[in-house]
Amino acid sequence: MADYVRNLWYMAAWDHEIPDGGMLSRTLLGEKWLIASLSDGTYAMLADSCPHRFVPLSKGKLEADVIHCPYHGLGFDRTGTCVHSPFPGPPPAHVRARTMPVILRHRALWFWPGDPNKADARLIPDFGFVDRDGMQRSHLVIQGHYELVTDNLMDLTHIEFLHVESFGVNGSIFAGRQSVVTDESGAIWNNWDMEAVPAPAWAAPMVADGARVDQWLYMRWHAPAAMALTVGLSRTGTERRDMVVPEMVNPHIITPETSTSSHYFYDHEATREAEVLARKVFIEEDEPMIEAAQQSLGTRDFWDARPAILETDAGAIRARRRMMQLRRAEAADEAQVGN
Amino acid sequence: MADYVRNLWYMAAWDHEIPDGGMLSRTLLGEKWLIASLSDGTYAMLADSCPHRFVPLSKGKLEADVIHCPYHGLGFDRTGTCVHSPFPGPPPAHVRARTMPVILRHRALWFWPGDPNKADARLIPDFGFVDRDGMQRSHLVIQGHYELVTDNLMDLTHIEFLHVESFGVNGSIFAGRQSVVTDESGAIWNNWDMEAVPAPAWAAPMVADGARVDQWLYMRWHAPAAMALTVGLSRTGTERRDMVVPEMVNPHIITPETSTSSHYFYDHEATREAEVLARKVFIEEDEPMIEAAQQSLGTRDFWDARPAILETDAGAIRARRRMMQLRRAEAADEAQVGN
Amino acid sequence: MADYVRNLWYMAAWDHEIPDGGMLSRTLLGEKWLIASLSDGTYAMLADSCPHRFVPLSKGKLEADVIHCPYHGLGFDRTGTCVHSPFPGPPPAHVRARTMPVILRHRALWFWPGDPNKADARLIPDFGFVDRDGMQRSHLVIQGHYELVTDNLMDLTHIEFLHVESFGVNGSIFAGRQSVVTDESGAIWNNWDMEAVPAPAWAAPMVADGARVDQWLYMRWHAPAAMALTVGLSRTGTERRDMVVPEMVNPHIITPETSTSSHYFYDHEATREAEVLARKVFIEEDEPMIEAAQQSLGTRDFWDARPAILETDAGAIRARRRMMQLRRAEAADEAQVGN
Known part of the structure; x- marks a missing residue:
């Protein structure tokens, strides 16, 4: 591992x-x-x-x-x-x-x-957006392999279950369309587009009563596990650049601490309320789930445990495959140096 | 293990x-x-x-x-x-x-x-007697291999030492006669009969002053470690069915939690007093002893640690031997399937 | 290990x-x-x-x-x-x-x-000096391999860094001359002589203002890790037996508890003040450092971790080499017995 x-x-x-x-x-x-x-x-x-x-x-x-x-x-x-x-x-x-x-x-x-x-x-990788006012940058440790955290972030459908209390989501994510693309920088994007769905609770006051919105959740991944999440919301039928609120981008950067634990670097608005929400989501909701998955895996390699693969895993699996290729390439290089 | x-x-x-x-x-x-x-x-x-x-x-x-x-x-x-x-x-x-x-x-x-x-x-195995009124069914975890718990239960002479404060025993167990039998259901019985001994403290008020009693402690074992203890007491010279108090039967059912810890399922009268006594006996007396034995064994197999065998171990050893036969039979079956 | x-x-x-x-x-x-x-x-x-x-x-x-x-x-x-x-x-x-x-x-x-x-x-080994009045004999456990404790004691230059607050040293140890000798009993001595240096803070009241002193720190080692420290102080230019205070000898006896922890037996004057100082030095200063070294080593053998060797390690290394010879001799004996 x-x-x-x-x-x-x-x-x-x-x-x-x-x-x-x-x-x-x-x-x-x-x-x-x-x-x-x-x-x-x-x-x-x-x-x-x-x-x-x-x-x-x-x-x-x-x-x-x-x-x-x-x-x-x-x-x-x-x-x-x-x-x-x-x-x-x-x-x-x-x-x-x-x-x-x-x-x-x-x-x-x-x-x-x-x-x-x-x-x-x-x-x-470009995280230039991090350097902006009003944000607090934070760090925590998760008791799980860093690729389990990647899995978590590259499949955001889990917010409908794990974070349903925190985010007041309403099931509209299941009407979304997933696309997984690799850009010219080598970044893998797991994009989730929801069109003509009801506004989420936090945005409802900003849209006309009953009006539909388009929402997008784009997660960008760079090896080994440096991610950035873009969240956007526009009224359905308008141009995407005519957004209800400005598009938000946040870092989710993961670094292995050990083979069974990970550093998690993130940011949030520099308010007490945002800090409390972030800690609830990461520490009370995501962390115990990832830690339980790690305990269930034990010392087994992820693939040896024969995980079932779902369509929604497409982004996470592409990222895992990239890491496997990089590992193999380095092992091959080392073998050659050894000769 | x-x-x-x-x-x-x-x-x-x-x-x-x-x-x-x-x-x-x-x-x-x-x-x-x-x-x-x-x-x-x-x-x-x-x-x-x-x-x-x-x-x-x-x-x-x-x-x-x-x-x-x-x-x-x-x-x-x-x-x-x-x-x-x-x-x-x-x-x-x-x-x-x-x-x-x-x-x-x-x-x-x-x-x-x-x-x-x-x-x-x-x-x-038949534990029909469990379903009776006035009893509380309980569970605890013991930090020891399940066969160390079997050893404990299949040799009740330890009550004279480990539980001497809890049970007010008086040494009469050493005058007992042990017999180990296997019945037609495959159960192994470790039976302890004490004839014409002084009444134990708890029964003394119920027998004539100085009168002798016959006492029996019968432990029935089914693989892997499902045990039932029968305790009886009659006046010496009377028929055994003429008991001082009704014969008591209690479950002592053990299931491995891990290779070094065990679930212990038991019952006791549904009174606060009986609960306190049961917890004292199991948690303060048996558990630390079995846990210390496990720590002393470490990761060694029981037999590799070359335990000394006493005559009083006859029931426990027969149960251990049965488990070994079953393990070997399954290993042989698996080897055959593999061919 | x-x-x-x-x-x-x-x-x-x-x-x-x-x-x-x-x-x-x-x-x-x-x-x-x-x-x-x-x-x-x-x-x-x-x-x-x-x-x-x-x-x-x-x-x-x-x-x-x-x-x-x-x-x-x-x-x-x-x-x-x-x-x-x-x-x-x-x-x-x-x-x-x-x-x-x-x-x-x-x-x-x-x-x-x-x-x-x-x-x-x-x-x-002779620790006859231990049996004297006014001393308190103590024991603690250090979470490190016993030879890491030997290293600590056989190179006292660390008192200038680790114990600088406790002992009020003044850098004069760097002007010292080290000699490592093996006596006829097989003991290895790591001796540190400082000549014509300023008096240490604790001794300053006892010497004339500005007068120079000779100081000596002699650590005697017997296998496996039984040490005795002699501390002496005389006015420069006088005979060494004309000491400012009587020569002090203290035991520092180490016994492996496990392969990664050690018993430490020591003594100090039977006063509250001396007890507090000893605990500060051993528990707050030495112990965390040795424990951190052990954690850094992990399960690796000391030599496999390729430690850098300094001149001041001469005594410690001679003791380590002696232990290695003894281990090899015993292994050879056992191999012979096996034939």
């Missing part, structure tokens, strides 16, 4: 999670890493385990962009080089901390666990 | 544990199952893991004898057939939930995890 | 941890053992798992130097022989509890998990 695809950008944290000039420790892809905020506004990412006696460097001090081990005082720079020793003589050159490329983009830190020479920043 | 014998009736629950028209989720033989109470008074038993995305069906709704998944709304009937889909078109016929035969008998639900064609209801 | 060297003396407990005429249960080298205080002032050590049904004998009763099982009443003497049965007839001679040699010395109980014929009491 732990054969992560390595040559991809993964999200490590929101920028506000790392204190200015400070460090954050986080388990990512099964290992502890620290993210350090440096004086030039960039970041460094080091294995959070001193190469000398394996203690967490993040419990030490960050001074002048050098991370000092809390145990015996060795200091490491952003490249993982030991640049300070408390003892006479030069720092031991053979002592090196592991590092990964890390880049700040769209208020998020992105890291590349594979070959650093392939870490092209242009491959980071 | 998890090679359960499958072609046997196991007890899943007392009938009152399943709400009318509702569901109960329970881990049995290492897997989660749900028991649903249907409108015709019978029950259904389905794997508590939706065949689509493995979430617990028991968290969904039971409506008109159809179990609706809480995640994406598929509905399953008692045969595990998908009979409802929220989307247009027929329900997906290839999506099936696993089921097991389940029968209500003697206020208990009995399930058959093996070949359904062999699930003959006449093989359910 | 669990290939303990068996032909060595390990410390099990301080004498005051075992009640007079009572028992202590403790996990040692991955197994539960009981230590019983006998009427002649000596001790017995038995596997804390009855050979009959594996329950903890320590939950039973110790009467007249016989340990009675709480489950079915078998009684065992100090040799592990079953000397009592509640049933008619002689006790079952084939039922034996495992034992280990155990000796009281220097207020501590020492046990020998290997071949009892090799258990020569003269091999117990």
Whole structure:
């Protein structure tokens, strides 16, 4: 279960999670890493385990962009080089901390666990919309494999069941038309169009009594599990750009913590009410369901458990297949290198 | 440790544990199952893991004898057939939930995890005595392999040590005579007869001062671990049917929850006092001892740990040997099917 | 990780941890053992798992130097022989509890998990200094492999970082000279001499203003991990025996609890202040660091994790190498016995 695809950008944290000039420790892809905020506004990412006696460097001090081990005082720079020793003589050159490329983009830190020479920043998916006013960016951990979370997000029909109390939906999703497309950037879109349906409860006050609306839910997916949801609503018969409310786009970015748990990065309006709703949906509704699915799977691989496939899984399955292809390609590359 | 014998009736629950028209989720033989109470008074038993995305069906709704998944709304009937889909078109016929035969008998639900064609209801052991007034039927979980619980029950000499405070015993059990017999139904009886011994504390007021009594403790065992204890007491020199108090029979039915934990189904008089005593005996006295034995065994098989065998183990060992024969027979059958 | 060297003396407990005429249960080298205080002032050590049904004998009763099982009443003497049965007839001679040699010395109980014929009491390292007035002997458990604790103690330079708040050190340790020597008893000494350094904060009132001192920290190690720390301080230019305060010696004796946790036996002055300081240093400073190192190592062997080696590790590495030699020698002996 732990054969992560390595040559991809993964999200490590929101920028506000790392204190200015400070460090954050986080388990990512099964290992502890620290993210350090440096004086030039960039970041460094080091294995959070001193190469000398394996203690967490993040419990030490960050001074002048050098991370000092809390145990015996060795200091490491952003490249993982030991640049300070408390003892006479030069720092031991053979002592090196592991590092990964890390880049700040769209208020998020992105890291590349594979070959650093392939870490092209242009491959980071576009989440430019994240950087807007009035939003609060949040993080939680879900006790399930990251692809179970992808399944959840790439099939939004579950909102009629799991989130029926939170969203006041009315069954109109079942009248929707699903389309799954892959765009030129390689993103997979799972699109759900509902035409001439009754307005959802939250929008009813904004449309004429009894008037029909068109609604769309478009989920964009980039490997490994960086998703963006677009929600739109227009009066039926009008142009789609004549929307009842402005189209909303939100990030749903998933990063494996371990083979059975996932980081979930999302945002919501910076109000107490929106925060409470988001937590209800994610923590009380989605999380227990995904965790129960994980427990049911246990240590089995998803496919070994012979899941039934529904038509509505088309987007989720295309994403899973993409990840499988990437895993196989990396395994083949490694086998070749081994020869 | 998890090679359960499958072609046997196991007890899943007392009938009152399943709400009318509702569901109960329970881990049995290492897997989660749900028991649903249907409108015709019978029950259904389905794997508590939706065949689509493995979430617990028991968290969904039971409506008109159809179990609706809480995640994406598929509905399953008692045969595990998908009979409802929220989307247009027929329900997906290839999506099936696993089921097991389940029968209500003697206020208990009995399930058959093996070949359904062999699930003959006449093989359910007779616990007819359970259905009597004034009794409360209870359930607890013990953190130990079910055969460690069998050992406990098939050698009641431990009441002189483990339950000495609860039962006010007086050592007379050591003057007893043990006999182990197999009856025509295949049940193994571990019988303990104490002749001309002082009356136990609880019976003393009912016999003449200093008069001797005959006491008997008969434990009946059916595979895998369905036991019934008969306790009797008569004045020495009288016929056994001339009892001081009516003979008492109580169920002690054990079902594996996992390879290291067990369901324990028992009953007691429906008084607060009897409930407190039963909980003291089972939860404070037996449970910690069996749990400690399990921890000491760890993942080792019982026989690999080379237990010392005492004469008083005769009944317990005969039951263990029976289970071993059944396991071997099933393994041989499976090997043959494989050829 | 669990290939303990068996032909060595390990410390099990301080004498005051075992009640007079009572028992202590403790996990040692991955197994539960009981230590019983006998009427002649000596001790017995038995596997804390009855050979009959594996329950903890320590939950039973110790009467007249016989340990009675709480489950079915078998009684065992100090040799592990079953000397009592509640049933008619002689006790079952084939039922034996495992034992280990155990000796009281220097207020501590020492046990020998290997071949009892090799258990020569003269091999117990000398901790005679432990038996002095005004000291409190203590015990705690550290969630790390015992050799990670050895590493900690055999490289005291960490006090400048990890204990900088507790000990008010001032960097003078970096001016020290390390020497690692093996004495005729086989003990490895990691010695740290600091000459003509400023007095540490605690000693400043006792030396003339601005006067320099010589300080020494000598850690003595015996296999597997029985250590003693000598701390001394004299005015620079005087003889070392002309000390500012009397030389202090303290035990730091480590015994594996499991392959990832360790017993730590230490002492300190019998004052509330000294107790608080010791707990701060061991529990708040050392323990979390060693536990984090263990978590980072996970199930990997120390050497498989390719630790960087520093000059200051010389003592720790010599101790690790000694343990490796002892392990290999025992493995070779066992292989030979197998032939």
